[in-house]
Amino acid sequence: MWVALSSTLGSRSSQIVVAEGIDPVSLETAARDIDVIVVVTDSDSEDPAAPLRMVRKIGLQRGAVVIADASDKKTAAEALALGIGGYVVRGSDASRLANAITEVADRGMLYSAPAADVLHDTLEATHAFSPSGDMHAMNAARALASALELKDTYTGGHAERVTSMAMRLARAAMLDGAVPSESLEAAFLLHDVGKIGIPETILTKPGGLTDTETLVLRTHPILGERIVAPLGFPSVVRDVIRYHHERWDGRGYPDGLEGDDIPPAARLFAIADAIDAMTSLRPYRRPMNFDAAIQEVLDHAGVQFDPTLCRLVGEVFLERPAQLA
């Protein structure tokens, strides 16, 4: 495995050290020379996640990739809570591990697709799971958003892009102390987390969906709300996840809320989400240019979108007052 790994990583692997068991003192001494640490957990041991807590203690968690059994959901949940950078299921081939190592080294966060499913099962089913006191909400938000990104390949970068757009709008709207609001940012990053539970055949299907597939896809706000429920996020996170597909005229889903009944963060996010969707490349259509997408939003002010927030769109993105239809 390690030989295969070093040949897959090629010139990026200047040195791979294989250690059978580690002690905290020598690890701490070596920490500054370590770019990425791969921790192989032993699900037969009494406390498989103990090495992960050690890695966290010396601050190497973002540069760590854990290998664990697919059935070991407790370790998956703990890895997420500790902010461990990557997670690969035992038995994966060397190229998957090499990919995880490269991603963690470059971006600091990756959950491979099977691991994303494990995390989903864990978070959905284990309501007993409660985050440890030092868990950072943004770590969990980024991990979950990154897990989704790997599954829903056509929307590459969507969560980060739409979050930055929505934060610009939120600052202009001075929405609930938007500057700086990590809760709001976590909410935007996680808006589509429920898609982790939607089959890939639906998420990546070219062309239109059947009526049944559409109904399945439209469960993602409710599923997302269930996924984050045990994580103790502030209520704005739930609001954006559950209500980002509601429409001003009440014809949205899942609850058909209307106008001011839709929480403000969700109303604002819906605008950024629509702009990003229109300007992104999809398998079945070409991207629209940015100004045309803004105009499309303005044309739907008071129908699909909150008209007051739409006035900000022109100011924020076109640097001129919006011309509403």
Ligand SMILES: [Fe+2]
């Ligand atoms: Fe969505």
